[in-house]
Amino acid sequence: MRHGKYPLIITFLVPPLLLYGIFVLSPYLQAFQISTTDWLGYSPSANYVGLENFGTLLRDGALWNAVRNNLVLLVMLPIVTIGLGLFFATMLNMGGRRGVAGVVGVRGSSVYRLVYFFPQVLSVVIIALLWKEVYHPNNGLLNATLRGLGLGAPTWLGDPRTAFWAVVAVMVWSNVGFYVVLFGAAMQAIPRDIYEAVMLDGASRFTTLVKVTIPLLWDTVQVAWIYLAIAALDGFILIQQMTDGGPNHSSDVIGLRMYNTAFGSETKFGYASAIGVVMFFLTLSVAVMALRAARRDRIEYS
């Protein structure tokens, strides 16, 4: 019955492969090559300079500053988002514990899920512009509230001390809903009789969460962590739209550094590609480390 499968394989595989090869693979491969040149964009001349760009990169203070912000994000974003996500998902899916086998959600949990998830379907540009207005020093929602309470009104995005954290808060805000739903779906897949047994043994809710639910969710938490870590190494759109890395580079990230180096006032394409290569290896090592650190035996319910 295998007769005639090759016409299908070729017609089905070659067009996608071509599209992918031209627009995805070839740019990535070229980028590595460009990173070893001193190419200044639109000029035709590009000289091979070996690893010089990477040497410059090591001494580039602005870049290190951006890397530091990305590292802070890498730690903060997954911890806070996963923490809040687990907390809300637990409340929504097993907060209303009553009766004997009652591991059920609190009342109105479907409404909460609907509302929490909404930022996830909004474009990041909309979220950035919306929050930029919320943070607006004079007519923003946040400062209007603070003034109403008789408190001070900081210039959130204009102050080097607060700008970065204000953007981080928006990242958490827009991500939590997704993880509430993700963890919720995983919690629903845990067999009820495990909880019945635990309840009969008299475990408290907290013990149940720490000793039963979280270990059973570990696979999902791991996925969430990798996903958030990769998001933390990006963060480009929010930062560019809300602060453009400012004030005084306080909220800069690697992606924005690279974008401005390539498409800013100077088009240093060679150097920008070198930054891209660094970002590539950072992303790769974070993903590999996350996979290793979080590796556990997969649990299957049969």
Added chain:
Amino acid sequence: MTTVDTSAPATPAADSDGPARTGDRAPRRELGVVNVFSHGFLLLWGLLTTLPLVWVVISSFKSDGEILSDPWGLPAALRFENWARAWTEARIGQYFLNSGIVVTGSLTLTMLFGATAAYVFARYEFRFRQVFYYLFVGGMMFPVFLALVPLFFVVRNAGLFNTWTGLSLVYAAYSLPFTVFFLTAFFRTLPSSVAEAALIDGCGHFRLFFRVMLPMARPGLISVAIFNFLSQWNQFILPQVLMQGDESKWVLAQGLSALAVSQGYQGDFSGLFAGLTLAMLPVLAVYIVFQRQIQSGLTAGQLK
């Protein structure tokens, strides 16, 4: 009914009804406290999520004076002229249409190529299958930034710079890794007995795909289509690099970003709020109607 236990706190020693009672009472009291506590946090986060959105919609009806003097207040009148101004003068209407054109093209391509490639990977044995598969799927891990500079030239040399066709092709290409990954897993779960039966009955390989496998894969196709639609509709960095010229061809995300810059200079806050509302409301409406499919579509891929 949940009732908060308000009776005099009985110490275990004073409770004469034996262990059965105390065992019943302790969790109930805990429940009352925890519920007030948890509902408080749930409500708080719900408010944090909705308030900024509601505030933008309300502000879109205000005059600039009202926005500046009283950020919390309600508009004196519903000024739909803000919306009209954003729709025509700030070209939000045009950008909507452009985004629609680009995403229609790219989503069709993504689904067609993604499904065919995934089907081949999932159901056929051939040489270098693993190599090609990991070549595709590996694309999920790379930061798009690394590709930006060369991509700019690839697209320009192909004569596709500043065109919707170019943008559609690029969107589709960058959506393939996840689509192939997701659909390969999905096609593998479909029963092979049906396929074998069809082949024995004389069904060709092409007919088998279009008549049997594709219809069976519908739930998976819908999930991944929703995912791709949202990520392509919200795409920002690719158009920013590949659509730098003619303003009339921009997609929605670019248009909004430009609107924010220009309204910032002009001090036309109501126009900006109206533009944001116009971009947000259709998404909100579609989301509320299809929330279950969207939530499961977006989270399904992460659980595989």
